[in-house]
Amino acid sequence: MIAGEALLDTFINANIMFLLAFSLWFVVRTVMQHSGLKHAYGTQLRLLNTVFLVVIAAPVIALGFTALQSSGVAKGVSLNLSDMVVAYYLNGGFQMNAAEFEGLVHARDNFILNVLHGAGFIAQLAIAAFLIGFFIGMVRLIYSIFCLFRIVAHSYAWRCFGRVHIRLSDRTLVPFSTRGLRNYYVVIPSHMLGASEEMRVSLAHEFQHIRQGDLEWEILLEALKPIFFLNPAYHAWKRQVEDLREFNCDSAVLSTGRIKVRAYCDTLMSVCQKTLRRDRAFVIAVPKVTLVTADRSALRDGKVSFLEHRILSALGARRVRFERLLFTAVAVPLVVALTLTTLAIQRPGDWSHDRLMLSTVVNLERLDEINRLSTFGRVRD
């Protein structure tokens, strides 16, 4: 049960971290966009991936800090948010009934225990929603991997450079890349053999995805999706990574100067047009990284589509100088802030002095209430 409690606690922390990290990222992105760094897609993508790593590594960070404190380093330092709030309350920072405040402080512990024991309607609802969603998510993921495997298995080997295998397929209209345990697979629609410019653009684009490590990130994000499906921040996060990696890929391919912007944009539009016409079944196949994703909802809602954003971005693309410096300057405070947040949202390990005080206040208030009631009883008698 203790292992289950720790696991559930870690899961809740990870969800809180995703929400906080995405909010923080949103602020950073807005600042970057308004300070002339809109086109620093590479930096933005690396920042987003770094933040993701910090969120994933949060349990290790918390364990490390606890280990440090138990070995005598920074022993007196308390970064726990709950402890800070209790101390603030005891110092008269805000007025609230002590019993109610204690209930609020223990709400998370109570929720964890309720979920573990399946006690109460809310806990049962949370368990049911998670299990159903997790099951659907896993089935979807396994089916998608199976579909992808079938497309790759039925494609024709064309070229091979080291671990990168280029294959031709007549089962897809969109070029995409994926990977196995060892090898990378770039799958190109066989009709592109007759369109050399489209082929050149597609290969350059997919190779850039492999170089950027986008496949590994996509696999990680897809694998974690069935666990964090209830968290809107996770979906927004994934969408953001998908957008940024395409912008960055477009910008990196065009910056080499080997492919003309016109040819690049023409290929994007041509592939998208073909997808909208026919390749509906392909939309579900993940985890993979495609040249373009047909955004039908934009057509329906009359919004500016992602493809339009990409083309506009490709037309106005300019590489940002000092990308590494910019990344370090933004990443360091972001990582520090998230590390501190990670430590702040942990459940307190033991009873601190302030918690004992709060418990005493609650008990005294209860005794006072009991005495008051019995006094009333005597008076009435």
Place this chain on the structure above:
Amino acid sequence: MKKKKNEMLTEVELEFMNELWALGEGTVRDVLEKLPDDRNLAYTSAATILRILEAKEFVTSRKSGKSHIYTPTLAKDVYQARSLKDLSAKLFDDTPASLVAALVNDEGISEEALGQIRALVDRRLKNDSG
């Protein structure tokens, strides 16, 4: 290239098969020469398309000197029939009558073509009853 049986041809594969059906058999260069000048297809791309056709078992190849000679294994009319059956199944709810109706109702079709269709149907009916 591993053998993979696939019933239907893509657009570019059909273009190559049409040339091979017309030639009877031919090398990569023979097929390339038959293609329109503006096609601008690389030799390696054409060779890959023919290798895919071989993997799909639409053609066979034999080595002659330094090049391969490709021969269709499937007659054009057999593929036409297969293609029509596929079209009928996918687009006309597996009812060939709907397919013919769509063809006959097409305003672009000439009277001469309609006459030929009628003659074909009459001949088929006569053969079946006879």
